[in-house]
Amino acid sequence: xxxxxxxxxxxxxKSGTSVKIECRSLDFQATTMFWYRQFPKQSLMxxxxxxxxSKATYxxxxxxxxxxxxxxxxxxxxxxxxxxxxEDSSFYICSARDRSTGWNYGYTFGSGTRLTVV
Amino acid sequence: xQQGEEDPxxxxxxxxxxxxxxxxxxxxxxxxxxxxxxxxxxLVHLILIRSNEREKHSGRLxxxxxxxxxxxxxxxxxxxAADTASYFCATDAPNDYKLSFGAGTTVTVRA
Numbered sequence: 001x002x003x004x005x006x007x008x009x010x011x012x013x014k015s016g017t018s019v020k021i022e023c024r025s026l027d028f029q030a031t032t033m034f035w036y037r038q039f040p041k042q043s044l045m046x047x048x049x050x051x052x053x054s055k056a057t058y059x060x061x062x063x064x065x066x067x068x069x070x071x072x073x074x075x076x077x078x079x080x081x082x083x084x085x086x087e088d089s090s091f092y093i094c095s096a097r098d099r100s101t102g103w104n105y106g107y108t109f110g111s112g113t114r115l116t117v118v
Numbered sequence: 119x120q121q122g123e124e125d126p127x128x129x130x131x132x133x134x135x136x137x138x139x140x141x142x143x144x145x146x147x148x149x150x151x152x153x154x155x156x157x158x159x160x161l162v163h164l165i166l167i168r169s170n171e172r173e174k175h176s177g178r179l180x181x182x183x184x185x186x187x188x189x190x191x192x193x194x195x196x197x198x199a200a201d202t203a204s205y206f207c208a209t210d211a212p213n214d215y216k217l218s219f220g221a222g223t224t225v226t227v228r229a
Contacts, residue, residue, distance in 0.1 A: 006160070032215065043206060044161075044219045093160055097215070106151045106163035107217065114158065 002028050002098040006110025013084055013117055021079045021113045023094030029074040030096035034107070035067075038091040050077040050094075084117040091115075124207060124220040132228050137194040139223040141207030142187075148212045150183055152192050155204045155222075164192075164205075197227045 003026040013019050023033055031052045036044040048069050049057040056069035066088075068080040077096075081088050095109040123142045131137050143150070149168050153161040167174045167183045167190065174181045180193040194201055204224045208217040 004160075034216065041224075043221050046216055046218075049216060091158070095161070095217075106153070106166050108163070109153075109160040111160040112158070 002096075002108040004030075004094060004096055004108045004110045006094055006113060008113060009111060010114045011116070013115070015085055015117055016083055018080055018082045019084055019115060021081070021092055021094075021115075023077045023079070023096070023110050025075045025096050025098070025108075028096075028098035028100060030077075030098070031074060033071060033077040033094055033096045035069065035077075035079050036093045036095070038093060038112075040091075044093065047079075052077075081115065084115070086117045089115055089117045124205075124223050126223060127221065128224045128226070130226045130228065131197055133197060133199055135197055137197050137201070137225050137227070138191060139205055139225070140189060140191045141220045142189045143207075143209050143218070143220075144188065145209075145211060147185075147209040148214075149210055150181075150190050151208045151210075151217070152179075152181060152190075153206045153208060155206065157203075161206065194225070197225075199227050199229045201225060202227045 005024045007022050033050040035047045037047050038044050046059050047062045050069045050071040052071045058064050071077040091112050093112045095107045097107045125140050149166050151166045152164045155161045165176045165181050167181050178195045183190045204222045206222045207220040210217050
């Protein structure tokens, strides 16, 4: 089945630095990927929709300059948390859908990245 | 945006028992999906039910959908310790591929 690889799984960074998270579709092409943020014991909040070859679409309240998204190829989207602060600490998850398989298989999610800003 | 409410928030059952959780949503949907998330991990797709379907089965999973009540239920039969996880419903609106997730139900299956 479709596999989405997300790296790193965990990262600790200092305040003020930037962190890049990668999301790769391993065996399918993903023209669209989605980035979510999840706080402990809470649900997933959609941050942005990443579109291959064009600008990402951000959800209301998500700072575009804070969370930079690049989707330069059909298999790779990256989320860069710029000038990270402790309040950016969270679990970030990406997802994509293999359109060739139709709707019955839903979306495939990466394994998530636990970001801790100290 | 969040549009799903799930209940219960948490459920603790004995191995072998059935687990039922419910999801309600607010706007028209294209599909409703259920996902499982093990602690600290990504989500795994369990089952998708289309808006014109009322019931769907997959192994030990049974999903119902009542579009008139804007609600869905997920039943896990003969639960196992490995079913311990959080379960989320997610909906997407017609002509919109973005998923909106419910708050989730945390299921603990005691051996």
